Amino acid sequence: MINVIGFVLLLVVGYLFGKYFEKxxxxxxxxxxxxxxxxxxxxxxxxxQDQVYQQQLVSGGVVIAxxxxxxxxxxxxxxxxxxxxxxxxxxxxxxREAILRxxxxxxxxxxxxxxxxxxxxxxxxxxxxxxxxVLAYGTAMIPAINPISxxxxxxxxxxxx
Amino acid sequence: MRxxxxxxPEGINVSKVHxxxxxxxxxxxxxxxxxxxxxxxxxxxxxxxKRIPFKYEVQLSQKFDIALSTPDAPEEIVTYLNDLADRLAxxxxxxxxxxxxxxxxxxxxxxxxxxxxxxxxFYRELLRQMPHExxxxxxxxxxxxxxxxxxxxxxLGGGVVSAIGVAMVTGRSGMAExxxxxxxxxxxxxFTRQMESAADTAALSAVNQLYGHVNGAGVLxxxxxxxxxxxxxxPDWLERISVTHxxxxxxxxxxxxxxxxxxxxxxxxxxxxxxxxxxxxxx
Numbered sequence: 178m179i180n181v182i183g184f185v186l187l188l189v190v191g192y193l194f195g196k197y198f199e200k201x202x203x204x205x206x207x208x209x210x211x212x213x214x215x216x217x218x219x220x221x222x223x224x225x226q227d228q229v230y231q232q233q234l235v236s237g238g239v240v241i242a243x244x245x246x247x248x249x250x251x252x253x254x255x256x257x258x259x260x261x262x263x264x265x266x267x268x269x270x271x272x273r274e275a276i277l278r279x280x281x282x283x284x285x286x287x288x289x290x291x292x293x294x295x296x297x298x299x300x301x302x303x304x305x306x307x308x309x310x311v312l313a314y315g316t317a318m319i320p321a322i323n324p325i326s327x328x329x330x331x332x333x334x335x336x337x338x
Numbered sequence: 339m340r341x342x343x344x345x346x347p348e349g350i351n352v353s354k355v356h357x358x359x360x361x362x363x364x365x366x367x368x369x370x371x372x373x374x375x376x377x378x379x380x381x382x383x384x385x386x387x388k389r390i391p392f393k394y395e396v397q398l399s400q401k402f403d404i405a406l407s408t409p410d411a412p413e414e415i416v417t418y419l420n421d422l423a424d425r426l427a428x429x430x431x432x433x434x435x436x437x438x439x440x441x442x443x444x445x446x447x448x449x450x451x452x453x454x455x456x457x458x459x460f461y462r463e464l465l466r467q468m469p470h471e472x473x474x475x476x477x478x479x480x481x482x483x484x485x486x487x488x489x490x491x492x493x494l495g496g497g498v499v500s501a502i503g504v505a506m507v508t509g510r511s512g513m514a515e516x517x518x519x520x521x522x523x524x525x526x527x528x529f530t531r532q533m534e535s536a537a538d539t540a541a542l543s544a545v546n547q548l549y550g551h552v553n554g555a556g557v558l559x560x561x562x563x564x565x566x567x568x569x570x571x572x573p574d575w576l577e578r579i580s581v582t583h584x585x586x587x588x589x590x591x592x593x594x595x596x597x598x599x600x601x602x603x604x605x606x607x608x609x610x611x612x613x614x615x616x617x618x619x620x621x
Contacts, residue, residue, distance in 0.1 A: 213343075250360060
């Protein structure tokens with residue numbers, strides 16, 4: 178009986194807290210995405226040719242845990258198959274947060290853009306625990322202060338180089 | 339070229355499903371699946387277990403080494419109960435190697451049950467409430483009929499197989515262990531309503547053969563009915579669908595209908611219990 182009560186309690190706590198934190202996280206993500214709009218993160222590996230840029234590797238990583246309710250529902254979906262919807266929002270938050278942190282990193286370097294952006298996801302918890310790490314990384318394009326020395330120091334920014 | 343990240347509309351990468359709705363659907367589907375699994379395994383396990391010859395069931399039960407009788411139980415009551423069982427046996431259509439051992443437990447429990455290996459357990463409180471031998475004979479014949487129909491082994495087989503099946507699905511072995519444990523053997527098997535009704539029918543026939551009438555056979559069910567009426571307030575319709583034993587008043591009615599159908603007399607002299615019967619049921 179105690180097991181059942183504990184289980185139901187964990188489900189309720191997981192659902193309520195999970196929902197609250199997810200809502201709060203999304204609110205913060207949307208707000209920061211608007212703020213970082215002037216620093217585009219682009220997937221292409223061909224950088225802009227308008228000026229000479231210094232290049233800098235920037236990355237942003239985040240670890241997000243699943244709550245008990247999400248894990249339980251995902252476990253049941255595993256029996257019947259189908260989209261694991263409880264984890265969709267978790268991964269979506271992870272990707273967006275990682276990109277935001279990468280942009281924050283790029284902004285610290287006074288970059289204009291981040292190019293060649295890539296995302297990596299890995300599960301970092303085993304067994305019943307569900308937690309993912311999402312890593313976003315790319316090449317920050319930082320306008321060169323002294324274009325001549327920048328050209329000597331940095332590899333050419335021309336395509337195919 | 340102009341590069342920009344336009345704000346994408348929300349909800350593209352996340353399905354719009356209410357988590358609680360999804361949870362409810364999944365839980366209902368899982369429970370239905372589990373129930374279906376248990377029913378199939380229960381049926382299969384019970385069908386297979388029923389095919390085990392009775393003598394092997396007896397050997398198996400002896401391996402459990404459980405003290406079924408209360409230590410130092412009065413010899414007279416044990417002898418009397420076993421003698422009553424012997425007298426009732428010819429009235430039952432017995433299987434090969436049929437043999438029962440009646441055990442007496444000095445506990446104030448209003449119960450009697452049949453368990454593995456042809457063992458019958460009678461509790462003191464039930465015996466104390468018996469008004470005459472005919473009522474006791476009906477209970478005895480009912481439990482003997484369970485043994486004769488192989489209900490304990492079939493109940494155990496179904497229970498163990500379904501518990502193992504559930505353990506395999508859920509990854510929990512507790513239920514299977516419990517099904518094998520000695521306490522669950524002592525607590526008696528759970529028989530289905532069909533098993534109970536079949537046992538009632540066979541028992542009534544045996545009682546009729548022994549006494550020449552079925553007068554007093556329904557007393558136990560009337561007693562159970564009275565005890566239930568005193569003790570709890572579960573409505574009849576709820577009890578009808580929720581318990582494994584048929585409802586007491588339904589059983590009394592079934593006895594009347596069976597007697598009528600088979601031409602068994604409901605009138606006849608009641609046989610007294612031995613004079614010293616209550617002395618045997620010592621405190």
